[in-house]
Amino acid sequence: MDNARVSIVILNWNGWEDTIECLESLFQINYPNFDVILVDNASGDDSLEKIKKYCSGNLKVESGFFKYNPENKPINLLEYTKEFDDPKVHMKKENTNRDQLILIKNDKNVGFPGGNNIGMKFALKFFNPDYILLLNNDTVVEKNFLGELVRNGDSEGDIGILGPKIYFYDKPNIIWSSGCEISWKLSRGIQIGTNELDNGQYDTKKQVEYVSGSAFLIKSEVIKKIGLMDENYFLYFEESDWTLRTNKRGYNTLYVPQSKIWHKISRSGGGISNPIGLYYITRNRWIFMNKWASNKDYIIFIIYQIISAIIFPIFLSIYYANLKLFKAYYFGLFDAIHYITFKTSRNSIK
Structure with missing residues (x-):
């Protein structure tokens, strides 16, 4: 061409x-x-x-x-x-x-x-x-x-x-x-x-x-x-x-x-140091894994997320001195679970 x-x-x-x-x-x-x-x-x-x-x-x-x-x-x-x-x-x-x-x-x-x-x-x-x-x-x-x-x-x-x-x-x-x-x-x-x-x-x-x-x-x-x-x-x-x-x-x-x-890296979303970035990373990680991960990897992912659900947002909030990160993480988590539960099924989107 x-x-x-x-x-x-x-x-x-x-x-x-x-x-x-x-x-x-x-x-x-x-x-x-x-x-x-x-x-x-x-x-x-x-x-x-x-x-x-x-x-x-x-x-x-x-x-x-x-x-x-x-x-x-x-x-x-x-x-x-x-x-x-x-x-x-x-x-x-x-x-x-x-x-x-x-x-x-x-x-x-x-x-x-x-x-x-x-x-x-x-x-x-x-x-x-x-x-x-x-x-x-x-x-x-x-x-x-x-x-x-x-x-x-x-x-x-x-x-x-x-x-x-x-x-x-x-x-x-x-x-x-x-x-x-x-x-x-x-x-x-x-x-x-x-x-x-x-x-x-x-x-x-x-x-x-x-x-x-x-x-x-x-x-x-x-x-x-x-x-x-x-x-x-x-x-x-x-x-x-x-x-x-x-x-x-x-x-x-x-x-x-x-x-x-x-x-320049993460100028809009800001990554996990920014509440907007953390919200979408948390939410979309669940949506992506639900859609594409193998059954074994998805089970491991869920276990890991359960364990880190308390530790991770607390750590981020302290490390970046921003309490909004705590709220952003849980909003992302809850919205992901809602999306997976009511808008998709694992079998229908793979």
Whole structure:
């Protein structure tokens, strides 16, 4: 496939500073055939105004990863609601890469899978891309990152999903992820190579269980077969679920170390140190394990959760000096049990 078309979907929620740095790095890559769709998840700050100012060329981006380029401004900004019923997009199916940004404005926060699904629906409807790349707004990309991913995707027919080598943004030579694997015993995803200095130990491409949702390239043919991401997750575990659904259709996942990006890590959800992050991690871990774990691993998971249900939230509340974490954990636990009991059955969703 010669210069396959790629639609890049980025989700913004109260993070315009990260977003415009990500956009500026994207508009400087050397891949010739891509478009960018930015979905704003009902930001409560001045994100929309700042993004418009950036596109007009009146807001310079400072970064240690690249030199700001004023020559590619202004960027043509086309704005839509989530219904995107304005017909002007029908005239813009040609290669738009560096001169256009699609901005879709949601009227409420529909979460990570919900926001990305809206962007993907737009891409599939109007651009018919060969690939869709989900890219976190708190990332910065290397110039050839997309070309390396696409080249490997084109050359291997059984590959449905690809991901790059990811470094910490504030520690540019330290690896955050060289692909991911699922620990069924710990009921969590594990980033391969995290916190290791990059000495070339992960420079060989290989098939992995899944790749981080912060930079997730998927073939459009896969999406058409398995559908979009499960919006019930809202935040966390959605890319793992999506990958396992992909695997069931015979596709594999490839880690491509020649493709490189830098990631600021948990800028929106905050992980277990943030009540929102802890709530969804707790809730979605149960939903994911109920859906995908073997009977043996699921029993072990339940036993482990019963034992840690008292110790873990107390420890987190003390360690992070935040009593809201205690409440967030139990809200997540109770909502997970309610969801599993009344909305799904283990046999019906496996």
